[in-house]
Amino acid sequence: MKITGTFLDEITHDIPSNNWDVEEWAADFDAMRAVGIDTVILIRAGYRDRVTFNSETLSRELVMRPAYIDLVDLFLTQAERTGMTFYFGIYDSGRFWHQGQPEKEVELNLRFTEEVARKYGDRKAFGGWYMTHEIHEHDEGVTRLIERLARHVKGLKDVPVLMSPYVRGRKQFDDNPITPEEHEAQWDEILSILGGFVDTIAFQDGQVEFAELPVFMEINTRLARKHGLQPWSNVESFERGMPLNFLPIDWRNLRNKIEVAEAGGVEKLITFEFSHFMSPNSMWPSARTLYKRYQEYIDRG
Amino acid sequence: MKITGTFLDEITHDIPSNNWDVEEWAADFDAMRAVGIDTVILIRAGYRDRVTFNSETLSRELVMRPAYIDLVDLFLTQAERTGMTFYFGIYDSGRFWHQGQPEKEVELNLRFTEEVARKYGDRKAFGGWYMTHEIHEHDEGVTRLIERLARHVKGLKDVPVLMSPYVRGRKQFDDNPITPEEHEAQWDEILSILGGFVDTIAFQDGQVEFAELPVFMEINTRLARKHGLQPWSNVESFERGMPLNFLPIDWRNLRNKIEVAEAGGVEKLITFEFSHFMSPNSMWPSARTLYKRYQEYIDRG
Amino acid sequence: MKITGTFLDEITHDIPSNNWDVEEWAADFDAMRAVGIDTVILIRAGYRDRVTFNSETLSRELVMRPAYIDLVDLFLTQAERTGMTFYFGIYDSGRFWHQGQPEKEVELNLRFTEEVARKYGDRKAFGGWYMTHEIHEHDEGVTRLIERLARHVKGLKDVPVLMSPYVRGRKQFDDNPITPEEHEAQWDEILSILGGFVDTIAFQDGQVEFAELPVFMEINTRLARKHGLQPWSNVESFERGMPLNFLPIDWRNLRNKIEVAEAGGVEKLITFEFSHFMSPNSMWPSARTLYKRYQEYIDRG
DSSP states (O other): OOEEEEEEOSSOSSOOOOOOOHHHHHHHHHHHHHTTOOEEEESOSEETTEESSOOHHHHHHSOOOOOSSOHHHHHHHHHHHHTOEEEEEOEEOSSGGGTTOHHHHHHHHHHHHHHHHHHHTTOTTEEEEEEOOOOSSOOHHHHHHHHHHHHHHHHHSOSOEEEOOOOOOTTTOTTSOOOHHHHHHHHHHHHHHHTTTOOEEEEEOSSSOGGGHHHHHHHHHHHHHHTTOEEEEEOOOBOOSSSSTTOBOOHHHHHHHHHHHHHTTOSEEEESOHHHHTOTTSSSHHHHHHHHHHHHHHHHO | OOEEEEEEOSSOSSOOOOOOOHHHHHHHHHHHHHTTOOEEEESOSEETTEESSOOHHHHHHSOOOOOSSOHHHHHHHHHHHHTOEEEEEOEEOSSGGGTTOHHHHHHHHHHHHHHHHHHHTTOTTEEEEEEOOOOSSOOHHHHHHHHHHHHHHHHHSOOOEEEOOOOOOTTTOTTSOOOHHHHHHHHHHHHHHHTTTOOEEEEEOSSSOGGGHHHHHHHHHHHHHHTTOEEEEEOOOBOOSSSSTTOBOOHHHHHHHHHHHHHTTOSOEEESOHHHHSOTTSSSHHHHHHHHHHHHHHHHO | OOEEEEEEOSSOSSOOOOOOOHHHHHHHHHHHHHTTOOEEEESOSEETTEESSOOHHHHHHSOOOOOSSOHHHHHHHHHHHHTOEEEEEOEEOSSGGGTTOHHHHHHHHHHHHHHHHHHHTTOTTEEEEEEOOOOSSOOHHHHHHHHHHHHHHHHHSOSOEEEOOOOOOTTTOTTSOOOHHHHHHHHHHHHHHHTTTOOEEEEEOSSSOGGGHHHHHHHHHHHHHHTTOEEEEEOOOBOOSSSSTTOBOOHHHHHHHHHHHHHTTOSOEEESOHHHHTOTTSSSHHHHHHHHHHHHHHHHO
16 A cells, blocks of 8 residues: 655644755655655645735734745645645644634634635645644534534535544653543544544554554544544654654654554555655655655555 | 855854864855855854864863864865955853853953964954853843953954844743843843943844744844944844754745844844855755755845 | 774664665665774664564564564675674663563563574674663662673673663763762672673763763773773764754764773774764765764874
């Protein structure tokens, strides 16, 4: 099974910039295409005061920094040139929904996604919405936020809606990891609410120990199907649990997770993310060797 | 407005070494020159037991490690070859002035700068002194340390004296950031003392949030002029607020800060620092793309 | 004095992967050979659930992840091709010996090393055992663990046994660094137990301040000889005490430590480790310049 989708992370919390412009992005879409990637997912269109294009909606409500180039247009153009599907990740304020004001987060995104639909909705590559707000357990306010926004964006343009939650796993939260049973109960509840509006769910695979991954994968896949969602897996291509956060993953670890996901019966593999962690163009030389290892692997079949 | 000065950071607290020798430094001075850099500033001639040349003064007083090559001579030679002005950063013990013994720090530097003046004072490129001790608020002992050393070095060789303080900003000190009003009061006091001895002040621009930068820039520029100093800005070319400290900055962030500084009326832009963070020769590949982005930007005019 | 040995760190706690396969490893053994390396030391054959080859012993007792390629065979083959001696580092559970069950750690390794001796014991390059469990002071259970395993492996194949402990030095443990006197007392005790079974001891040199290194080096060398061990030094080629853990060391620091070790009378220099930190093939570009500096240094003689 191949990784056929990747996030695009140009408005980031924590990943340093490759400092690319059109020419470097074009080369990277070619490199993606060469290993079978057909889907690109903008992780977020904006975060706090940063944004991928100069949005009238956001600038009216908030003090935003300038977007010197329109990255949404750039990514759509490259997706069209290379025949890929583009998912649009919505805006994350980085504050309202963490500070008990999910209403404000919803309001902003209702108007923002309307602007996006007007501006980019007719673009050929625009093939999905991505629910940017990452969750790991049920919180009434935040689950309802995702429900309302997913319903709204499907009304604006009826294409699949994707989310990619995390697991409160031992590798990242080792003082208080979630058990498989708790995880299942939380997500049964969440997906009973979101099932009608979110189409696809790709859990992140990096927070749990390798030995626990099959158990969580089985739960995630089963729950997705129970509630009518397509199960994908987000095969993270960066290494977790190292003093250096975050560097390209060891190829053995990536392969292990690909094979666990395949055995778990997911329908598509995506990764966070190609351009920093497994690209021949990455700022990290070990991403270039990872690309080579991955290419040999898929060539062997 | 272009960045026309850079620090040289070969005795460092926190930046890993490029491991360059004469040949690589020569190439880097050429790369600097190609984008208009005319000023290089040695951030410190020594720190604790490390030193840029084998100083008799320091070795008499302290246990110093050997300097296998004379970096001051190397940098002066390159500055002379490429027609740049060199600022000499003094010695930082890393302890006396933090431990209530600013007198001891002054004494060491009085003798050390005399040795420096004897040894390198006649070099053609030697065009300034840099006050290495970084401060952010008024402390009687430390402000007087800078006053005495600035006065002394001007007596040794009458060339401009530069300092580059930081702001106790929200991005780095988010449990207790300074307000613009407090910052203004502190620096009005400090510059009323240093005004006659320090010629130029280049505040670091990376500790405050982007939205706050214009306010701090306005205060800094106004206070500098009020007390007779030239306002420059230290447009930091590394990213702050990331899990990885420190990597090349996102080009959008660098551009934003350049334009805020220009709008704020500073007279020159310098950066910490070219060779790691925006050089085509850097150990960080994303510095190489940053150089390309910056070059395109200045070529557009 | 040249560095003539290096660790191989492909089952790691904390160093990101270069993502190499046979072809890149072959190139790196060539690069080692070109600067005089004649000894390679596998730091550990396995750690927790990761392993360098699919071991029947470990898989019977523990849930292990698959080893997609046999790294022990790969390293032995490269060592044979380039005429080097290979030391085999044993298994570290990462838990039993930290959790008061050194017996369990011993049991696993008794069976595991027997499997290793059967499988690889006749290989031409197999020239030493490496005691993987790193210690810094005497703990009855752990010292006895090393004693029993060292005795056992020598019975399986009578080749030298090496260990590479650390010093609880100020650079890493600055709230509670060990004094030279305490260090000497601890190691006099430890080596009085291990002296008959461990042949060679290479203390890590990166945890103590540069100024203290000669004192610790003298103690280490003297104690080794007193108890009949060969003193080597592990000249670490990564930088300690930086925000980024771990990057290639500043060449000046490496040179300093090489010369201190030589003056201290050690018999061989090894490093942790060549392939990430001083190789022309490393994922870190500054390792490539470090290789160049080191090569110039040894060429000067």
